[in-house]
Amino acid sequence: MNLLASLRYLVALSEHRHFGRAATACHITQPALSNALRALEAEFGVTIVQRGRSFVGFTPEGERVLASARTLLRERDLLAQDLLSQAEAPHGAVMIAAVPSAIPVASRFAALLQRKHPGIVPTLRSLSSTEIELGLDELSIDLALGYTDRLARRSLSGVNPAGQAGVAARMPFRAGMKRAERRFIPQYLERYYLVSRAPRARAAGLRMAEAVAWREAAQRPLCLLTPDMHNRTIVDAAFARAGVPVQPVMQTNTIVALALAVVEGQVCTVMPGAVLSAVRSYRELMARPLIEPEIETPVGFMTLAHSRASRALAAALDFAQASDWLQHVQRHSGLLAEAGR
Numbered sequence: 001m002n003l004l005a006s007l008r009y010l011v012a013l014s015e016h017r018h019f020g021r022a023a024t025a026c027h028i029t030q031p032a033l034s035n036a037l038r039a040l041e042a043e044f045g046v047t048i049v050q051r052g053r054s055f056v057g058f059t060p061e062g063e064r065v066l067a068s069a070r071t072l073l074r075e076r077d078l079l080a081q082d083l084l085s086q087a088e089a090p091h092g093a094v095m096i097a098a099v100p101s102a103i104p105v106a107s108r109f110a111a112l113l114q115r116k117h118p119g120i121v122p123t124l125r126s127l128s129s130t131e132i133e134l135g136l137d138e139l140s141i142d143l144a145l146g147y148t149d150r151l152a153r154r155s156l157s158g159v160n161p162a163g164q165a166g167v168a169a170r171m172p173f174r175a176g177m178k179r180a181e182r183r184f185i186p187q188y189l190e191r192y193y194l195v196s197r198a199p200r201a202r203a204a205g206l207r208m209a210e211a212v213a214w215r216e217a218a219q220r221p222l223c224l225l226t227p228d229m230h231n232r233t234i235v236d237a238a239f240a241r242a243g244v245p246v247q248p249v250m251q252t253n254t255i256v257a258l259a260l261a262v263v264e265g266q267v268c269t270v271m272p273g274a275v276l277s278a279v280r281s282y283r284e285l286m287a288r289p290l291i292e293p294e295i296e297t298p299v300g301f302m303t304l305a306h307s308r309a310s311r312a313l314a315a316a317l318d319f320a321q322a323s324d325w326l327q328h329v330q331r332h333s334g335l336l337a338e339a340g341r
Contacts, residue, residue: 006036007069014066070139081311090311091119097127098145100255101231104278106145113319120312129230142313148184148300181305185320188333189296193276196268198286206285213292214242220268223250223261235270238295277332
């Protein structure tokens with residue numbers, strides 16, 4: 001039995017929750033995956049996988065084996081990167097995740113990181129805040145860009161990580177998983193804009209106009225993100241603070257759909273600054289900063305606080321704190337009112 005291969009199959013099964021999809025992801029047949037898992041059970045003398053007509057879950061012993069599998073596979077990858085890297089030339093993969101509203105910034109980060117270090121191969125995934133938290137705990141994500149205030153509210157210590165680089169917060173304990181501490185690297189403050197069709201298209205692209213109150217914005221037909229997304233929670237809370245809870249006429253879980261709905265339909269939307277920066281070339285759009293109240297939500301990178309970083313991740317963490325990158329992100333994230341008038 002190839003122990004590392006079998007452990008990799010086990011981790012794939014935990015990610016896909018389906019024998020067939022896990023086998024496909026591992027480029028093997030389903031019988032081969034099942035045989036490897038049974039051999040793993042024989043090796044340790046315990047039942048690891050709960051089986052029915054389909055995948056049911058893991059036994060308590062299986063959860064312990066799964067946690068060790070993730071750790072062993074991570075150590076294997078760290079060793080491989082160490083052996084392939086040179087002092088000033090990190091080499092290897094880095095898995096980056098971001099909440100949908102931060103994907104434009106995360107995309108810029110991944111591209112600039114790869115340009116600075118050609119030996120690094122970033123993979124960028126758009127995930128919900130909950131998926132990011134789970135992925136960090138399960139070691140399937142190296143670095144994530146998301147709402148640090150969300151984790152502050154969930155932390156046991158009550159510390160707000162958004163304003164302190166390198167601060168750690170504890171996540172609530174989940175059965176079968178070790179409680180993990182986070183390291184936070186602040187990036188920018190997310191601000192919000194009412195986006196509508198411009199009275200007339202501008203050759204120079206998106207038009208910035210005067211600020212508008214949340215209360216006034218609530219009177220427009222709105223396309224908003226779906227309620228399961230944390231950005232929607234922020235927007236709903238802002239409207240509630242203004243005393244005007246809203247019922248959108250259209251909802252989506254895709255950020256790009258917000259801009260396209262405004263361009264093609266008769267709706268307005270609330271858009272975070274990072275997304276607005278990505279659609280500046282849309283000459284049909286007009287954006288107005290939202291005020292009364294003025295909402296600023298901290299966004300930052302997060303990673304495990306006490307986990308040994310790979311060479312690629314260490315380079316990414318250094319880059320996330322570099323002055324040239326931080327200046328770049330400020331130009332493409334929050335306060336955009338001066339541009340494009």
